[in-house]
Amino acid sequence: MEDVSASVEGLVAGLAEVGYIASRRIAAALYMALHLQKPILVEGSAGVGKTELAVCAAALLGLPLIRLQCYEGLDESKALYEWKYGKQLLYTQVLKDHMGRGLADAPDMESAMAALHGGGDLFFSEPFLEARPLLAALRAPGGAVLLIDEIDKSDEAFEAFLLETLSAYQVSIPEIGVIKATVPPVVFLTSNNVRDLGDALKRRCLHLHIPLPDQALEERIVAARVPGIEAALRAQLVAFVQALRGMDLRKLPSISETVDWARALILLHARALEPSVVRETLNVLLKFEADIAAVEPRIGELIAGRP
């Protein structure tokens, strides 16, 4: 792990080995995150490989990936920890029986109370703690990669709650105290910009914006993700997608759509882009009826438009 993260070039090469073609800026962000121990906030439109970056970084660093999917209404009991209520209940019953025997021979109330306080209080203690993703990531013995996916979907209250975890790598559990990370996890947060994130959160993170890739980079990504594809077809289909991105569409196709399309074309044994094949598979690339309708009449021109 050490040798890979020693330089940005090492990270680019390492990520390429696990199947992620990273630009230098992406690698630089990861490098800074590893060395400054700060979380990375990854932004970009859907399907440019935000989540994939965390998955591949985990594979590269050889750490377990712990994933927390955010949604509206997510709260601490689902993200951080919950008490094992059932076991706690059993514990109190066992305790009651036990105490009944122990306290039976106490002469008066006062000594009974003294005996009660004398016993260790295990009711709120770590064995009864059900670790959720955040706590699990902090307690992972060798460190972990923590992916907090789509943070923008969560409530503002939850975002504020994350601040402590992200800046100090610790959580406070009122009944127990502060639990600190033994090895700080590598944290990725992803956002689709559904809402603006708070400045406090942004300040604690490195910020990485992944744009849609250019032709060369996208060809390399397709080559890495869809190994069986021929170079000519690859160049042709990437050029087609790049041309689509120049159009005024509701949802521009992103990398994941390009990759899906490449796989679809291979399944159909296409050797080169032909209008009929493109027309049949256009729904892989474009997710809105209006977009498909806008592109369909121009397919021939788009294929021919660029060599």
Add this chain to the structure above:
Amino acid sequence: MTATAGLDPPPMQHALEEFLRALRANELAISPAEAMDAHRAAVQVGFSDRALLRDALCVTLAKSATEVTRFENCFDTFFARSVGSVARAPSEGAAPSGTTFDLEASLEAGDAAALAEAMETSAARVGASDIRLVSQRNLVTRRLLDDMGLRTLDARIAADRAAEDTAARARAERLAQRRAELVDEAGAFVARQARLFTGESGRRMREQILGRQRLTAVEPEDAAAMSALVRRMARRLATKYARVQRRARKGRLDPRRTLRRGLAHGGIPFEIMWKSRRVEKPKITVLCDVSRSVASAAQFLLLFLHSLNEVVESLDAYAFSDHAVCVNDLLDDESVDDATALILDRVGFRSTDHGRALADLMAMSGGRLDRRTTLIILGDGRANHAEPRLDLMRAMSQRVRAVIWLNPEPATYWGQGDSKMDAYARFCTVAKTCNCLDDLERIIADVLRTYVKP
């Protein structure tokens, strides 16, 4: 890499500090904590690899896609200069920064490195990076050159020109030639500083002035800047007010949910559930005057309405002059400019009839005006001697949560001439003068906070 980077000399740290200042001038909010992060990042990657430094600082400092673009521009401008002067630094020994710098000798020798360094030093001395407005450029250039010793040089050139000696005269011409080049270079240097450090401040100052400008007296050339300002304002208001949708009501037990949860624990109410309530989305109805008397302000009011419509979910918008029409569809479907034009085309520039407008509003949206609605009226309250229909105004004010009337005229004019504003004002929760954007923003913010949010 880390070890050598740790030994980086202070000048580079100073350069980084200056760079952060330039970024701040370009509207990147960089807190002291982020500045420290930037220093740590720079130490981590070192200053030798420019692309790497750029990526590392960008990742640390720029917090959104637009900030990334601004950062990249700023970085390229700023370090274009640094690289120039640092690259020539090897001959630094010729004129160490501590010793006195001889402009004449350096010019004669064509010692570019010494000149560049002297320019940096003088720039620091005269505070070239304190430049705030582009118009200060000539002044700063002059000061910079004076500090480098231009006056002595000029005296020298003049003396040489007057001399009998042809060699001296030739020297004077040569010096004059180089002097011209130096002046150009200093000008370019200051221009770069200005680009870096004035950044957005000129625009900001203009916006401040525009914010206080009367809506009825906006110059056509300011219109574009004004629309941008309005849009930003609406967005700001909307984000502020669209926040909380559910609020826990601590302290009120929810027995049903508690019992249901308890089933998992053998009927013992182990987890106690509290009641929470969803904050109802409030509704806003806006009635906007676009008649002749407020025509110039109407454009901005409509613009504001359009921006508000993008972010407030339940907005009912009506425009009126001699009658009222619902403009929801236009606001939803058309672009800002088209919508404004179409609305003005439909009802604009006629004479006002408030009474008729109120009647139309009642007919069109009477059913939708209820306890959750806030009614905002933008208009001058001049009824043109028509029936003001105060009865309708009273009925509406009883039905809705609040009536807010924003009038471009100052309160002393209310009730004068054909103005019925004083009569209308009696049925308004708030009636205020509002004739510039700052007013509009402040009042709308108050309205949203006080009357719209439950």
